[in-house]
Amino acid sequence: MKESKILIEYEGFFSHFIVNELTTVFKKVLVVMIEMLENNYNYIESIKFDLPEDIKSPYFKIVQTSKGIEIESSNPLKYEHLDDLKSRINEINKCNRQEIKEFYLKTLVAGMNTSKKSAGVGLIRIAKVAQNKIKSSFDHSDNNFLYYTLQIIVNYKKDT
Amino acid sequence: MENLFIEPTEFSPKVILDVKNKRFELSGVSRPEDVVAFYESITLKAEDYVSQMLKNEDVLKELTFELTFDLIYINSASSKYILQILDIFKKLSLKGSVVNCNWYYEDVDDQILEDGEDLSEVIRMDFNFIDRK
Numbered sequence: 001m002k003e004s005k006i007l008i009e010y011e012g013f014f015s016h017f018i019v020n021e022l023t024t025v026f027k028k029v030l031v032v033m034i035e036m037l038e039n040n041y042n043y044i045e046s047i048k049f050d051l052p053e054d055i056k057s058p059y060f061k062i063v064q065t066s067k068g069i070e071i072e073s074s075n076p077l078k079y080e081h082l083d084d085l086k087s088r089i090n091e092i093n094k095c096n097r098q099e100i101k102e103f104y105l106k107t108l109v110a111g112m113n114t115s116k117k118s119a120g121v122g123l124i125r126i127a128k129v130a131q132n133k134i135k136s137s138f139d140h141s142d143n144n145f146l147y148y149t150l151q152i153i154v155n156y157k158k159d160t
Numbered sequence: 161m162e163n164l165f166i167e168p169t170e171f172s173p174k175v176i177l178d179v180k181n182k183r184f185e186l187s188g189v190s191r192p193e194d195v196v197a198f199y200e201s202i203t204l205k206a207e208d209y210v211s212q213m214l215k216n217e218d219v220l221k222e223l224t225f226e227l228t229f230d231l232i233y234i235n236s237a238s239s240k241y242i243l244q245i246l247d248i249f250k251k252l253s254l255k256g257s258v259v260n261c262n263w264y265y266e267d268v269d270d271q272i273l274e275d276g277e278d279l280s281e282v283i284r285m286d287f288n289f290i291d292r293k
Contacts, residue, residue, distance in 0.1 A: 023268040031271055034191065034235055105282050111240055112247070117196055118237035125236045129271065 028154045029069050031129045033062065036073040036150060039122045044075055051076065056147050068155035071130075076141060077148035085148070086138075092124055093133045100128045130154045161212060164205045173231065175202055177209060182223065184249065187230035187264075190238040199241035206248045214255060223257035225249060230264040230292070234275050246283045253285070263287040 010022060040058050044051070058075040077085065095103055104124045111119025127134050135151040161179050168174035173188040184206065192198035213220060227249055234242065246261070253259040263276035273289065280287040 020268045024270055027269060027271050030233075034233075038191070038235060038237070101278070105278060108239060108243060108278070109282055112243050119240035119243075121236045121239065 025069065025154060025156060028129050029062065029071065032071050032126050032152060032154060033060075035122050035126050035129075036060070036071060039150075040073050040075045042117075043077075047076075047078055050078065050144070052142070052145075055145060056141060065153065068132075068153040070151060070153045072149060072151045074147060074149040076145045077138065079144060079146060082138060082146060086136075088123060089134050089136050092127045095127070097131060100124065104128050126150075126152055161209060164202065166202070172198055177202075177205055179209065181226075183226040183228065184245070185228040185230070186242070186245070187228070189233045190231055190242070191233060191235035192238070195235075195237040195241065199238070199244070203241065203244050203248065206245055210248050210251050213252060213257075217255070220252065220255045220257050223252065225252055225257060225259045227259060227261040228264070229262070229276065231272060231275075232269075234272070239275065239279070243279060243282060246279060246285060250283060250285055259285070261285055261287045262290055264290050264292050266292050 010018065012018070037060060040060070044058060055076045058073075060073045061071075063070050063072070092100065092103070104121055107121050107124055108119050111121065123134070130152045132153050132155065137149045139147045139149075141147045163179050164175060164177035166172075166175035168188040169192075171189055172192040173186050173190045176183070176185040178184070213223065227246070229242070249259055261280075263273075263280070265273040265276065276287055276289060
């Protein structure tokens with residue numbers, strides 16, 4: 001940490017409504033942050049034996065922008081997982097708010113009785129909670145790995 | 161059949177299956193490090209309880225079972241297992257028992273309310289949404 005920076009601010013007279021708004025934003029940031037970090041370490045855990053020693057380390061940050069609070073998470077990604085992940089993100093980003101909810105519920109039901117650890121709704125939940133599109137980038141790392149970055153913004157003002 | 165009681169931790173919820181009082185409770189934070197290991201024993205115990213109850217049709221008709229979810233945070237991995245738990249206890253209502261599901265939330269916490277609404281919709285069971293206040 002180089003310097004202190006305001007993460008969230010509000011100037012004006014507070015009210016029950018304002019307190020609720022700020023709490024809602026923070027709760028959304030918390031949910032998105034936990035989902036991103038869990039995705040990050042669960043994926044790394046699943047490929048840990050394939051990771052070269054000199055691979056770029058996973059990374060995470062939360063920053064304030066003019067639009068809202070941006071949450072960003074990066075980790076190495078095996079090339080063989082790129083197409084599935086890209087197609088998942090595209091599918092999520094095509095959805096409007098109602099469609100993302102339907103996609104989330106459909107995936108939750110489909111994953112309910114599978115042998116997988118989770119229902120596979122983490123990424124969908126991130127977009128559903130933040131109510132924004134996911135931004136992603138995939139930078140070449142070496143012949144087997146990319147460096148994958150996931151970003152999303154939680155807006156300050158509650159979008160109702 | 162014995163009760164089930166699991167102490168809560170900072171990251172995993174308190175769990176109660178009270179056989180005598182016919183109630184199940186999950187409360188606190190649900191993002192255990194090993195979600196499979198944590199929920200496996202709970203779903204097995206719930207399955208065992210429901211299987212025993214389903215053997216006696218007369219008891220089923222008189223049974224009122226209480227489900228209580230008083231959660232502060234649920235990660236997406238836990239949602240899968242909470243859905244499984246709901247699915248198990250729903251079998252009782254399909255055989256004539258009354259299953260009441262109480263889902264607690266705070267008015268400043270949209271997420272927990274939304275999680276409950278999503279699960280209620282998926283499992284097709286009415287929840288009583290209760291503001292903790």
